[in-house]
Amino acid sequence: MRKQNKKPKTAMGWVFQEIFEAYPVLMPVTILCIIISAGISAIPSIFMERIFDVIETGLSQGADWSQLGGRILSYVMVLGGLYVFSLLIASFYQQALAIMGQGSLMAMRNRMFASMQRLPIRYFDTHKHGDIMSYYTNDIDLLRQLITQVVPNALMQGTILVCVFFIMLYYSIPLALIVVAGSVLMTIVAKKFGTTASRHFMANQKYMGAMEGYIQEMMNGQKVVKVFSHEKEALAGFVDISDKFYGESRSGNRYANMLMPLVANMGNIIYVIVAFAGGMFLISGMGNLSLSGSAFSIAIVVAFLQMTRQFSNNITQISSQLGFVVMAIAGAERIFTLISEEPERDEGTVELVNATEKDGVLQESPRRTGLWAWKQPGEAEGTATYEKLQGDVRFFDVSFGYVPEKTVLHDITLYAKPGQKVAFVGSTGAGKTTITNLINRFYDIQEGEIRYDGIDIAKIKKADLRRSLGMVLQDTNLFTGTIMDNIRYGNTAASDEECIAAAKMVGAHSFIAQLPNGYQTFLTGNGAMLSQGQRQLLSIARAAVADPPVMIMDEATSSIDTRTEEIVQKGMDALMQGRTVFVIAHRLSTVRNSDVIMVLEHGRIIERGNHEELIAQKGTYYKLYTGAFELD
Amino acid sequence: MIRIIRHSLREYKIPTIITMILVIFEGILECMIPFTIAQLISSVRLSDMDSIRNYGLVLVLLAIASLVCGAGSGMASADAVTGLSRNLRKDMFERIQSFSFENIDKFSTPSIVTRLTTDVMNVQQSFMMIIRMVMRAPVMIIFATVMSFRISRDISMMFLGMIPFVAVMLFIIVRLVMPVFRRAFRKYDNLNASVEENIEGIRVVKTYVHEDLEEEKFKKASHDMMANFTTAERILAWNAPLLQLCIYTVITAALYIGAQTIINSQGLTLNVGGISSIVVYGMQILMSLNILSMVFTMISMSMESAERIEEILDEEPTIKNPADPVLEVADGSIDFDHVSFAYGKDSAEVLEDIDLHIHEGETIGIVGGTGSSKTSLISLISRLYDVTGGSVKVGGRDVRDYDLDTLRREVAVVLQKNVLFSGTIKENLRWGDPDATDEELMEACRLARADEFISTFPDGYDTYIEQGGTNVSGGQKQRLCIARALLRKPKVLILDDSTSAVDTYTDACIRKAFRESLPKTTKLIIAQRISSVQDCDRIIVLDQGRINGIGNHEELLRSNTIYREVFESQQRKAVEENA
Secondary structure, eight states, X not given: OOOOSSOOSSHHHHHHHHHHHHOTTHHHXXXXXXXXXXXXXXXXXXXXXXXXXXXXXXXXXXXXXXXXXXXXXXXXXXXXXXXXXXXHHHHHHHHHHHHHXXXXXXXXXXXXXXXXXXXXXXXXXXXXXXXXXXXXXXXXXXXXXXXXXXXXXXXXXXXXXXXXXXXHHHHOHHHHHHHHHHHHHHHHHHHHXXXXXXXXXXXXXXXXXXXXXXXXXHXXXXXXXXXXXXXXXXXXXXXXXXXXXXXXXHXXXXXXXXXXXXXXXXXXXXXXXXXXXXXXXXXHTOOOOOSSOOOOOHHHHHHHXXXXXXXXXXXXXXXXXXXXXXXXXXXXXXXXXXXXXXXXOOOOOBEEEEEEEETTEEXXXXXXXXXXXXXXXXXXXXXXXXXXXXXXXXXXXXXXXXXXXXXXXXXXXXXXXXXXXXXXXXXXXXXXXXXXXXXXXXXXXXXXXXXXXXXXXXXXXXXXXXXXXXXXXXXXXXXXXXXXXXXXXXXXXXXXXXXXXXXXXXXOHXXXXXXXXXXXXXXXXXXXXXXXXXXXXXXXXXXXXXXXXXXXEEOOOSOOOHHHHHHHHHHHHHHHTTSEEEXXXXXXXXXXXXSEEEEEETTEEEEEEOHHHHHXXXXXXXXXXXXXXXXX | OHHHHHHHOGGGHHHHHHHHHHHHHHHHHHHHHHHHHHHHHHHHHXXXXXXXXXXXXXXXXXXXXXXXXXXXXXXXXXXXXXXXXXXXXXXXXXXXXXXOHHHHHHSOHHHXXXXXXXXXXXXXXXXXXXXXXXXXXXXXXXXXXXXXXXXXXXXXXHHHHHHHHHHHHHHHHHHHHHHHHHHHHHHHHHHHHXXXXXXXXXXXXXXXXXXXXXXXXXXXXXXXXXXXXXXXXXXXXXXXXXXXXXXXXXXXXXXXXXXXXXXHTTTSSOOHHHHHHHHHHHHHHHHHHHHHHHHHXXXXXXXXXXXXXXXXXXXXXXXXXXXXXXXOOOOSOEEEEEEEEESSTTSOEEEEEEEEEEOTTOEEEEEOOTTSOHHHHHHTTTTSSOOSEEEEEETTEEGGGBOHHHHHHHEEEEOSSOOOOSEEHHHHXXXXXXXXXXXXXXXXXXXXXXXXXXXXXXXXXXXXXXXXXXXXXXXXXXXXXXXXHHTTOOSEEEEESTTTTXXXXXXXXXHHHHHHHOTTSEEEEEOSSGGGTXXXXXXEEEETTEEEEEEOHHHHHHHOHHHHHHHHHHHHHHHHHHO
């Protein structure tokens, strides 16, 4: 766990803390640079006013260039100097922004991934994977724009606004008030349009998700669509969603596109009003109210008009981003929710250690000995008792429900002695998979107790508990990398030879050896280039390398041809040898060879015993076995 | 890109043209505004209230006109670009629906999803840039230059000198940054793919306690991607200072030269208002150049997306309806006349010289090991693929003469890799026949032995099937798929390993029901288990794309070694299990 100085409470707080933690010096320096640079770009109005003043008074006095040129040149020189300074700063902070923006995004991505890795399985079972993915794509992208563009620009424009505002006050308070009143109006309009647009865009996001889901489903079933000549219906369904998407997207774009011309031209109208008012003030000769105390002059009005333009331009820029900010904050909040999720809890204290046995007494060993022991910390500091890892798993009156209102397993009591094979049989939804979810604590039980070698599994550190349990699931998941990498996934300490030996043991070696690159064949897309049976063999080899005393297996139901099925079956049998095995069985041969068969129905064990006993009972198992039901 | 826009714009041509016209007006108006402002300022300078009022009025009118043009073009362009992507999506999806199996095999599902979503959005963004900016920026550059010439020739010449410099610099930046961005985006795709892999395989990660390992892997990839994006953005970060440099040069030079001109001409050729305006024109020119470079970047970035869309639109369906299709299938007889077949022009033949004649109402079993081309053989009957040599006839006519819908209505295939769709059981069954009555649905389910388990569901036929049919068991799914095919009331029914997850007893019941209730339907059954085919009228043994033997169970046991071996090995296993 990383130490955090202070846990941020809001999404945006987190974002800025993340940037600040990554760049404690660069971030404030950059902010300062942006402010200075913005300040400088607000200044030209002052110089313009000065130069115009020199020109106007010079003209009225009939002075020529030789008299005025020097003063004008000095103003221009100072201005130029400031500009050079500002350029240097801008070049620096632009680079800094690029580095910080990407760097802090990386930090946030990494934080997000690290948090996600430590979430309980429940999170993944209850959230759509597409939604989780969109945190990494859409929402991070919103944040990228926010950090690298919107926030720096807003800071820049905000600073200019403040500077220009004070310069305006310096020259003339009444005219400044006109500009401010107009700007408030502009902002209101912009906010209205901006938020309406972003509301449509957010609705759009929802339809995008629906559209992706629809395409995915139809493409996976495209051959069925063809066989049933269902093309027109499939298209009609798609057009329906696509049109909803279009509707929202059109409205969103309309509002977003209209915003700029609307606000910018409101700025032009304010400009006219200021020009008109300035002219009136000049002609009527009414007194000026200003911080400088200077009276109205042509130069002031002209410079003021320049500032009005600058002011309203910046208002336009800032307000056009309002809608986007709403969206980006929503994105940041979704990411923040993910990283704030409660990670998988682990109160276990019992560890799995290498051990040596001498005269029946276990001792901890720093080396890999092949003998494992559970290390239970004793009462006193530094003491511990050791228990040999054997693979004895017992359930005592276990009840469980994924949600508290609905119990799916009732009072399950069972035991598997070391080396025994326990088969679960029953229809879909009877609770077979649920039982296997409990042994490795993917989910925690609500009632009862599960003991592993006599130790309550809640007391065992999760990492160590899982290391002692192997798992082969129906859906095979391979990772991008070589075949060797994928087998070694079971035990990263395994040598190449050990991996190959495992592959040989489960019968995967022959097909791997036939591939052009053998064990170095690079797999992508969940091993898309391999057949279903081959992928299963790899996942079995992976479990074999891990060499755990207890295995949980879910036999595949997917139809693979008889020959491959035989090979896979042999691989599974090889893996089961000498281990405690919990198997969700779909094949009669597996069931028959089991020491204990548990027939499950509606979350209860309704029959138990070995094959002969259950056949003699002539109950549900008998009916299953004689073919009146399918094993599934 | 232009090609797909031309192809799919259709009814949205009008808003596109309106947008282009309006943005040109908007650009011109935007250039006229600073000019009027200059007039206004000189009126202010002369304290001439009348001309302030006049020019003010002109300016307000210009602003309103510009607002109308701007808002109008905004709306029209929104319609045009979202309309384009709507049509693109529809065209692509429609094209995909016309794909044959051969076409479908070429594209993976995720790649089609990306093409229909992200790629279309990218093209939409580019198109927006093109119609809103590409027309407007040159117009603005020309107008701003002309207007500034009217104010001051000297200062304008300076602008003209600066344009090529800025253009070249911007071009260099774009050229430098583009390949880096391409690389970075590819890394980004890879990173996302690995996140997806991790989410899908989270149980494996947790089982092997590899959270730390995965985090390390991710961090490395994430850092790699960050490094590329940082390089790209750092190059791009020179854009802003470059433009600032030019703008600052324009302002200082305009001020100095302008002041000199005013004083030397005693305010006759130029006034202070003119300087303000000329500065604005200078900025407009530079900004337009910048926008052009942005548009250029966007278009080149979306080129790849456009190409991916084109790939779909250009993919020619390999199987099309004939010009003068036959709309009636006479009967359920099937003839293979010396058929050979390969999955591509250069691929090896998977079926060789198949000569086979099946009568109406016959039940045919097909057995053979993996790679013996059982599925390929039956795919030719409903023209899921076309033969490469010889011909396949149904009802006495070449399948290539039939209307595809007609043929596929009469030849129903239950695919090996079958799929149910999200929706109720009824909705799924009605894929077979949209007009089927509830009685017909139940009858089909009775034949397929699906009625029993459906009736145990609390919602019965209205039970909602999740996407991919995950909430029914494998055997149940297969039986629903059979019922769905039965509802077509086909003349030919093909089951491709469709009862592998169904127990032997139920399997036998289904076959018995077929025999009794569908005597006139020709039935083809592919199976792994000999027990699933042994009561067929004739059984075909396929081996490496050739017919190895034909006959009934007893005949084949006597004469065919492959058949006998498979049968004996399955018998042995059954005996072992019962021992």
